[in-house]
Amino acid sequence: MQRLTIARGINISAGRTASRLILSPPVSTLPARMASRDTAARRLAATAQHIRPYSALASTATSFPQTHEQIAQPQDTPWFVDNEFKASKADKWIDLHDPATNNLVTRVPQSTDAELRAAVDSAQKAFPAWRNTSVLARQQIMFKFVGLVRENWDRLAASITLEQGKTFADAKGDVLRGLQVAEAACGAPELLKGEVLEVAKDMETRSYREPLGVTAAICPFNFPAMIPLWCIPIATVTGNTLVLKPSERDPGAAMILAELAQKAGFPSGVINIIHGAHRTVDFLLDAPEIKAISFVGGNKAGEYIFSRGSANGKRVQANLGAKNHAAVLPDCNKNHFLNAVTGAAFGAAGQRCMALSTLVMVGETKEWLPELAERAKALHVNGGFEEGADLGPVISPESEQRIKSLISSAEEEGATILLDGRNFKPEKYPNGNWVGPTIIANVKPHMKCYTEEIFGPVLVCLNVETLDDAIEMINSNEYGNGTAIFTKSGSTAETFRRNIEAGQIGINVPIPVPLPMFSFTGNKKSIAGGGANTFYGRPGINFYTQQKTVTAMWSSADAISQKADVAMPTHS
Ligand code: NAD
Numbered sequence: 001m002q003r004l005t006i007a008r009g010i011n012i013s014a015g016r017t018a019s020r021l022i023l024s025p026p027v028s029t030l031p032a033r034m035a036s037r038d039t040a041a042r043r044l045a046a047t048a049q050h051i052r053p054y055s056a057l058a059s060t061a062t063s064f065p066q067t068h069e070q071i072a073q074p075q076d077t078p079w080f081v082d083n084e085f086k087a088s089k090a091d092k093w094i095d096l097h098d099p100a101t102n103n104l105v106t107r108v109p110q111s112t113d114a115e116l117r118a119a120v121d122s123a124q125k126a127f128p129a130w131r132n133t134s135v136l137a138r139q140q141i142m143f144k145f146v147g148l149v150r151e152n153w154d155r156l157a158a159s160i161t162l163e164q165g166k167t168f169a170d171a172k173g174d175v176l177r178g179l180q181v182a183e184a185a186c187g188a189p190e191l192l193k194g195e196v197l198e199v200a201k202d203m204e205t206r207s208y209r210e211p212l213g214v215t216a217a218i219c220p221f222n223f224p225a226m227i228p229l230w231c232i233p234i235a236t237v238t239g240n241t242l243v244l245k246p247s248e249r250d251p252g253a254a255m256i257l258a259e260l261a262q263k264a265g266f267p268s269g270v271i272n273i274i275h276g277a278h279r280t281v282d283f284l285l286d287a288p289e290i291k292a293i294s295f296v297g298g299n300k301a302g303e304y305i306f307s308r309g310s311a312n313g314k315r316v317q318a319n320l321g322a323k324n325h326a327a328v329l330p331d332c333n334k335n336h337f338l339n340a341v342t343g344a345a346f347g348a349a350g351q352r353c354m355a356l357s358t359l360v361m362v363g364e365t366k367e368w369l370p371e372l373a374e375r376a377k378a379l380h381v382n383g384g385f386e387e388g389a390d391l392g393p394v395i396s397p398e399s400e401q402r403i404k405s406l407i408s409s410a411e412e413e414g415a416t417i418l419l420d421g422r423n424f425k426p427e428k429y430p431n432g433n434w435v436g437p438t439i440i441a442n443v444k445p446h447m448k449c450y451t452e453e454i455f456g457p458v459l460v461c462l463n464v465e466t467l468d469d470a471i472e473m474i475n476s477n478e479y480g481n482g483t484a485i486f487t488k489s490g491s492t493a494e495t496f497r498r499n500i501e502a503g504q505i506g507i508n509v510p511i512p513v514p515l516p517m518f519s520f521t522g523n524k525k526s527i528a529g530g531g532a533n534t535f536y537g538r539p540g541i542n543f544y545t546q547q548k549t550v551t552a553m554w555s556s557a558d559a560i561s562q563k564a565d566v567a568m569p570t571h572s
Pocket of ligand 1: 218219220221222223245246247248276277278281282296297298299300301302304319320321322352353453455481520522526
């Protein structure tokens with residue numbers, strides 16, 4: 001059993017294991033040389049004898065990997081065009097490794113130029129018929145899609161655990177939060193209704209919502225099902241066609257969604273999936289047929305995509321990075337705060353854009369941090385398929401190294417490492433990308449661990465004296481995705497709500513992500529374009545539709561006047 005250490009000599013047990021049904025073929029373990037902690041040595045590179053070309057998706061609704069066993073002969077990831085999976089003719093491939101073991105899972109193609117063009121052409125060709133399909137027919141397909149996603153819920157979650165690393169239970173939440181967007185999209189007939197008003201005698205104005213044409217989605221690694229499901233349902237139910245690029249680090253869930261969309265009855269070309277990294281993104285940004293881009297990911301890519309896409313005349317919605325703070329007031333329910341923050345800071349190994357990564361401890365609450373460290377150290381860090389795992393590995397060896405170096409920088413800058421997960425690894429998975437829960441206390445705003453998004457299981461804690469100080473500190477941060485306050489006072493919460501700049505506020509709720517009947521409303525540097533275009537809800541429908549207004553006059557009397565009216569009407 002591995003142990004994490006925290007300041008003052010407290011030990012943390014971590015890593016329970018349990019046997020589970022093995023459906024993927026069991027294979028020999030890694031050679032001894034792979035036990036090295038060196039990044040390159042931890043990873044098995046794809047070679048001709050390891051990989052087999054794509055034939056059909058390896059999993060089904062009832063048969064899918066449920067362990068981190070090495071796959072004997074991993075299979076290439078296909079792409080999806082004209083409602084068919086196809087083997088890529090790529091000459092560049094991106095190896096995808098299980099973050100818990102660094103075993104090879106698949107190779108993801110850098111789609112060729114011909115494949116990228118074929119996907120856009122397919123979406124363009126499908127658009128005229130799809131836009132003329134009645135909204136009720138599109139709704140029926142969406143109902144079927146929702147049912148199929150539910151049937152394949154475990155299969156989708158297993159793909160996420162294998163490729164992304166999060167625990168199976170958490171991966172089920174990833175699927176559900178996307179599924180809820182698809183469920184809400186079933187309300188399209190209501191959401192797409194226009195308005196009509198008689199604006200003058202015999203004259204009325206009507207508004208219509210029309211689809212844009214071909215749209216594109218570019219997705220991050222941390223929610224392999226949820227983010228594609230933020231895009232697929234709303235883009236398509238509104239009558240657009242879609243070319244989607246999943247993260248090259250974990251495209252498996254998106255491929256399963258493509259299969260389910262085809263089964264649900266989406267016509268050929270309405271949804272296409274291509275792969276790759278920057279080259280693919282540039283193609284989407286420059287393709288003249290593409291009218292709108294949905295992006296979720298980090299600031300570097302997102303700001304570039306927003307600028308280049310906008311300069312090319314496209315609509316762009318872009319959700320970016322975050323640094324989410326919680327203000328902790330002495331009058332709060334302490335036990336609730338301890339549990340809520342432990343889950344919100346370390347769940348998904350901190351790789352959530354709404355992870356609660358920063359605490360602002362008001363007054364005496366800083367004395368509670370050792371108790372928080374006790375809760376955090378009780379979390380089980382293990383392979384995501386293991387029974388009882390609370391958090392899994394981080395996505396890559398590079399990410400592990402980056403997170404650890406940010407923890408070290410905090411130490412060098414004078415902060416206190418209250419709980420240190422740097423030397424943690426579970427016994428069963430020595431080659432994975434592990435960082436145990438880490439708490440850094442006495443952090444100051446100039447420190448690198450505060451100014452950068454860490455995106456790992458690391459909680460940074462700052463101290464202030466008053467609520468006003470907490471609000472000022474949170475508002476001084478350039479990000480504004482989400483924030484939370486823990487208090488029992490209604491007036492304190494209301495003061496916080498009125499004065500805070502972050503776009504999503506939790507009152508005694510650590511991760512206040514709105515359900516799809518609302519919209520995901522990040523603010524400041526966490527969303528490009530000043531937050532004008534937000535994902536899902538009515539604003540999501542707005543993003544994917546062009547408004548058209550028609551003013552018509554059907555006069556009840558003959559036109560008898562001989563004189564034209566040249567002044568603007570005054571309605572007097
Ligand atoms: P990322 O920006 O590295 O990658 C996102 C997508 O952009 C991928 O498909 C990738 O291929 C592409 N990409 C990456 N770099 C690029 C570049 N220079 N040029 C063109 N394309 C590029 O993000 P990630 O690491 O996959 O995801 C984590 C980030 O996403 C975090 O910053 C997190 O906060 C953010 N995120 C935000 C939200 C939100 O709603 N605000 C939700 C999830 C994740």
